[in-house]
Amino acid sequence: MVELIGWLGCFLLLLAYLFLYLKRFRLFLWFNLFASFTLTVYSILLKSLPFAIVNGFITIVVLKKIVTGEKS
Secondary structure, three states: OHHHHHHHHHHHHHHHHHHHHOOOHHHHHHHHHHHHHHHHHHHHHHOOHHHHHHHHHHHHHHHHHHHHOOOO
16 A cells, blocks of 8 residues: 555656646646655655655645746
């Protein structure tokens, strides 16, 4: 089950970057938010502190961009 969470986060992150490539920035942000949050949960379940810190930071930065409405 834990591995499935990691695969889901990976798939969401790949989709996010597909949206970035297609210049759909809002979709990129939302998929990046869900992916980084999923990968944060996954890293906590794995007890991998460095991975949790990096993905947790990305989650916070992307959430800030969504809330403030940043375009880039």
